[in-house]
Amino acid sequence: MPLRARPVLVPSGLTRRGLFAAGGGLGAASLLAACGSEEEPAAEGTGAASGPFSFLDERDQTEVELDSTPTAVVAFTGLAAALYDYGVEVAAVFGPTTLADGSPDIQAGRMPVEGLTVLGNAWGEFDVEQFAQLNPQLIVSHYYEGFDLWFVPEERLEEVQALAPGIGIEVSKPTIDEIIDRHASLAKALGADLESEANTAGVERFGAAAGGVAEAVAEKPLKVVAVGAWPDGLYIANPPTFNIIAKCVELGVDFVVPENPDQNNYWELLSWENIDKYEADAIFLDIRTGNIAPETLLADYPTWAALPAVQAGQVYRWNGEPVYSHIGGAVELERITEGLAAAQPLA
Numbered sequence: 001m002p003l004r005a006r007p008v009l010v011p012s013g014l015t016r017r018g019l020f021a022a023g024g025g026l027g028a029a030s031l032l033a034a035c036g037s038e039e040e041p042a043a044e045g046t047g048a049a050s051g052p053f054s055f056l057d058e059r060d061q062t063e064v065e066l067d068s069t070p071t072a073v074v075a076f077t078g079l080a081a082a083l084y085d086y087g088v089e090v091a092a093v094f095g096p097t098t099l100a101d102g103s104p105d106i107q108a109g110r111m112p113v114e115g116l117t118v119l120g121n122a123w124g125e126f127d128v129e130q131f132a133q134l135n136p137q138l139i140v141s142h143y144y145e146g147f148d149l150w151f152v153p154e155e156r157l158e159e160v161q162a163l164a165p166g167i168g169i170e171v172s173k174p175t176i177d178e179i180i181d182r183h184a185s186l187a188k189a190l191g192a193d194l195e196s197e198a199n200t201a202g203v204e205r206f207g208a209a210a211g212g213v214a215e216a217v218a219e220k221p222l223k224v225v226a227v228g229a230w231p232d233g234l235y236i237a238n239p240p241t242f243n244i245i246a247k248c249v250e251l252g253v254d255f256v257v258p259e260n261p262d263q264n265n266y267w268e269l270l271s272w273e274n275i276d277k278y279e280a281d282a283i284f285l286d287i288r289t290g291n292i293a294p295e296t297l298l299a300d301y302p303t304w305a306a307l308p309a310v311q312a313g314q315v316y317r318w319n320g321e322p323v324y325s326h327i328g329g330a331v332e333l334e335r336i337t338e339g340l341a342a343a344q345p346l347a
Contacts, residue, residue: 059168070137081109085325086187092117095151109323136164143168176243183324202326209333214251216340225256225280229292234275235267282343284318
């Protein structure tokens with residue numbers, strides 16, 4: 001998650017703000033064979049030392065093959081959080097893991113961050129020397145088209161992959177269902193029992209959460225908008241490019257579609273003077289690190305305070321970058337359902 005408000009360009013015209021925008025939702029058809037609670041992950045096993053191991057690297061569509069299942073795995077924090085939900089723990093993580101007070105970043109999901117080895121907690125940070133000392137057998141991260149292993153500094157990528165083969169899982173184009181299936185498949189390849197009681201419960205919880213979204217708006221004509229709040233303005237999320245929102249649209253939620261999204265099709269940026277461009281009964285505010293807190297918006301941004309949905313107390317939470325497990329997806333759908341159920345049409 002970016003700690004700076006303004007976009008920073010990355011290769012192929014993509015921006016860090018834009019890339020951080022890609023989020024998810026889930027579908028009940030998601031990998032039932034792969035078969036919890038938000039607090040308790042599936043803790044049955046952290047990978048078997050059997051093999052051989054084979055998994056597709058979606059960056060170049062090639063198979064990464066090892067003689068045995070790797071046990072020294074290093075992962076991007078958000079991906080590690082998904083593996084943890086399925087019962088697989090990693091040797092170290094990199095990416096947003098802890099906040100300044102030591103509490104977990106939202107991307108850490110349900111992982112106990114106190115005991116994690118963190119190779120870098122912010123953009124541009126990656127301790128290659130510490131990485132080498134771990135004798136890593138595999139490094140895994142998310143992959144966005146036009147970029148490489150997410151949160152591995154581009155100038156250190158060759159050095160990192162000389163120490164361990166890398167795998168990227170595509171998270172910018174597939175549906176949330178497909179993304180979660182891929183994370184579950186990786187967990188299985190690393191030794192997770194996807195048919196365990198806990199993992200089966202996670203799939204069921206996800207299906208129920210999707211049903212909850214649909215039920216919340218079935219007989220209520222709500223117009224809602226998902227936003228990110230930064231000092232340079234209010235970012236209006238474009239539903240098709242945020243997989244969690246796209247899933248909610250599929251389930252019947254009427255989200256505002258911005259008229260002029262940016263070059264990456266993620267956001268339309270509105271100046272604070274013009275944030276009333278779109279009418280909405282309810283606002284979903286991105287809760288990822290770096291967004292302006294709701295209390296600060298109320299105190300310091302009068303145009304925000306004047307919005308009808310804000311005055312009605314109908315501001316709720318969403319996460320633009322969910323943990324891509326069945327439990328992680330269920331948590332985000334439940335979060336959105338809570339807001340949809342509470343909100344009422346204003347007109």
